[in-house]
Amino acid sequence: MSPLVISTLLFISFASSSLVRSAKYSVLSYGAKPDGKTDSTKAFAAAWSQACASTKPATLYVPKGIFSLSQVIFQGPCKNNAILVSVAGSLVAPSDYGLIGGAKNWLVFEHVNGVTLSGGTLDGQGAGLWSCKKSGKSCPSGATSLEFSNSNNIVITGLTSLNSQMFHIVINACQNVKVKGVRVSAAGNSPNTDGIHVSSSTSVTILNSRIGTGDDCVSIGPGTSNLWIENVACGPGHGISIGSLGQDVQEAGVQNVTVKTTTFTGTENGVRIKSWGRPSNGFARNILFQHAVMNNVQNPIIIDQNYCPGNKNCPGQASGVQISDVTYQDIHGSSAKEIAVKFDCSKKYPCTGIKLEDINLTYQNQPAEASCTNARGAASGLVQPTSCL
Ligand SMILES: *[C@@H]1O[C@H](CO)[C@@H](O)[C@H](O)[C@H]1NC(C)=O
Numbered sequence: 001m002s003p004l005v006i007s008t009l010l011f012i013s014f015a016s017s018s019l020v021r022s023a024k025y026s027v028l029s030y031g032a033k034p035d036g037k038t039d040s041t042k043a044f045a046a047a048w049s050q051a052c053a054s055t056k057p058a059t060l061y062v063p064k065g066i067f068s069l070s071q072v073i074f075q076g077p078c079k080n081n082a083i084l085v086s087v088a089g090s091l092v093a094p095s096d097y098g099l100i101g102g103a104k105n106w107l108v109f110e111h112v113n114g115v116t117l118s119g120g121t122l123d124g125q126g127a128g129l130w131s132c133k134k135s136g137k138s139c140p141s142g143a144t145s146l147e148f149s150n151s152n153n154i155v156i157t158g159l160t161s162l163n164s165q166m167f168h169i170v171i172n173a174c175q176n177v178k179v180k181g182v183r184v185s186a187a188g189n190s191p192n193t194d195g196i197h198v199s200s201s202t203s204v205t206i207l208n209s210r211i212g213t214g215d216d217c218v219s220i221g222p223g224t225s226n227l228w229i230e231n232v233a234c235g236p237g238h239g240i241s242i243g244s245l246g247q248d249v250q251e252a253g254v255q256n257v258t259v260k261t262t263t264f265t266g267t268e269n270g271v272r273i274k275s276w277g278r279p280s281n282g283f284a285r286n287i288l289f290q291h292a293v294m295n296n297v298q299n300p301i302i303i304d305q306n307y308c309p310g311n312k313n314c315p316g317q318a319s320g321v322q323i324s325d326v327t328y329q330d331i332h333g334s335s336a337k338e339i340a341v342k343f344d345c346s347k348k349y350p351c352t353g354i355k356l357e358d359i360n361l362t363y364q365n366q367p368a369e370a371s372c373t374n375a376r377g378a379a380s381g382l383v384q385p386t387s388c389l
């Protein structure tokens with residue numbers, strides 16, 4: 001045979017074997033019921049353990065319908081590194097928050113590699129826990145709806161997350177994660193319902209997503225590097241926030257974060273960096289906020305290094321967190337408060353290398369104001385409010 005024929009035959013056998021080789025596991029085969037009532041937790045766990053034990057690429061399939069689930073741990077490591085979790089239906093948490101509210105999370109993937117979670121709606125049914133928290137009674141802190149931890153090469157695409165008890169999506173201690181086309185929705189006054197929280201992770205990308213919630217749309221915790229956020233709409237919510245940093249004395253820093261092409265509507269903050277006012281060796285450096293539109297945002301551009309809720313364990317102390325090389329480029333729109341640009345930096349470690357370029361923020365159709373404390377840097381291009389650097 002000619003080399004061409006041989007390579008064509010090899011290609012055909014490779015292509016067909018890879019089709020045959022992908023194993024499919026439907027949760028229905030393990031007893032899950034799409035009726036919105038039957039607890040399908042065990043069925044999901046059983047289907048996952050088969051997909052995870054497969055030595056070939058595997059698909060875990062969740063068809064249309066409503067599946068009632070308490071905590072599911074999608075535990076790795078697995079025997080293959082190509083698992084597609086394809087969800088057509090809705091996964092619903094118990095309406096009694098007592099059942100999972102004391103657990104850290106509801107649906108959690110741990111120590112997995114090469115998992116794609118595609119589609120689906122997660123409903124955390126958090127409203128009961130939110131009202132408990134707002135009543136001042138003692139309540140569990142609540143479960144994060146979806147967490148990936150200690151995992152690599154993850155894709156989350158086309159997912160909708162509604163009404164989580166606590167955070168909606170957490171990426172912790174992961175490498176190479178792509179989050180795309182995600183929608184998060186919870187009431188604007190729901191406590192601690194951050195949209196996407198990233199911490200201790202490298203090379204995370206968040207694209208084309210729409211987040212409305214009661215806390216930060218995206219929050220970026222210690223130990224995050226090479227994070228890229230692009231084309232995200234935020235509101236209601238507390239904005240896109242690096243922090244809180246400096247809660248601990250020994251803490252990993254945040255570096256190389258790009259937040260690009262974002263829209264904030266009616267939010268408490270736009271782009272924020274926040275640290276506790278107390279000693280820490282943490283830092284935030286090489287941060288770029290570019291192309292943001294602010295619609296009636298209370299603090300469009302803010303660095304707050306004096307975070308000290310309830311004035312407990314930190315009054316009067318300077319933040320140890322060192323903030324440097326932060327660029328704000330092409331940010332315009334309206335501020336809901338007179339001060340649209342606020343840099344309130346540490347008196348011990350002033351912010352350095354702050355750059356403002358092409359900023360136009362108005363308050364009631366007039367130029368807004370800027371306020372600087374312990375902040376150093378430069379402005380270029382049109383900068384309105386007039387820079388205080
Ligand atoms: C910064 O992060 C981006 C991804 O967000 C990456 O492509 C780039 O290489 C990183 N730069 C450095 C200096 O690590």
Ligand SMILES: *[C@@H]1O[C@H](CO)[C@@H](O)[C@H](O)[C@H]1NC(C)=O
Nearest residue numbers: 332333360361362365382384
């Ligand atoms: C700033 O934005 C306002 C509102 O969009 C606009 O009226 C004003 O002309 C802009 N200023 C400059 C100098 O471009």
